[in-house]
Amino acid sequence: MLEETLTYALIIAMKQKRHRMAAAMAPLGLHVGQEFLLNKLWHEDGLTQSELIARLGVEPPTVTKTIQRLERAGFLRRSRDADRPRVSRVWLTDAGRALREPVERIWAELDEELVNGLGEEERELLAGVLERAVRRSPHAPKHTTKHAPERATGR
Secondary structure (H helix, E strand, O other): OHHHOHHHHHHHHHHHHHHHHHHHHHHHOOOOOHHHHHHHHHHOOOEEHHHHHHHHOOOHHHHHHHHHHHHHOOOEEEEEOOOOOOOEEEEEOHHHHHOHHHHHHHHHHHHHHHHOOOOHHHHHHHHHHHHHHHHHOOOOOOOOOOOOHHHHOOO
């Protein structure tokens, strides 16, 4: 039965987390998933759309729609590259930069909820198992980064 598989349990857990994430992001004016694009810009502002597509590992139309929505919301802007006029770069606005702290706080709170009731050893085991599963997936984005142990274990 499907209900007896680990994949089923993981999907149910992710649906629950996604619902909680949506409720937490809405007051910030964000939809679930938009924070991934913002996060790339928080670390490296001024990326091109092609660079964002590669780093996020998603389809071009997904990035295009996300950029348009975030631009309409006032969280980012686009401008032409000075050296390559056919290329446009995506930049955070002050409002987009201001989202970093509340978004990171929400993610930390949801992480804590996820591991609530687990011992330190169980937290480390869970973090390691999930990290290996992501790394070994044939569908993992090219720029998958290792999860920080202090985030994954709540330390």
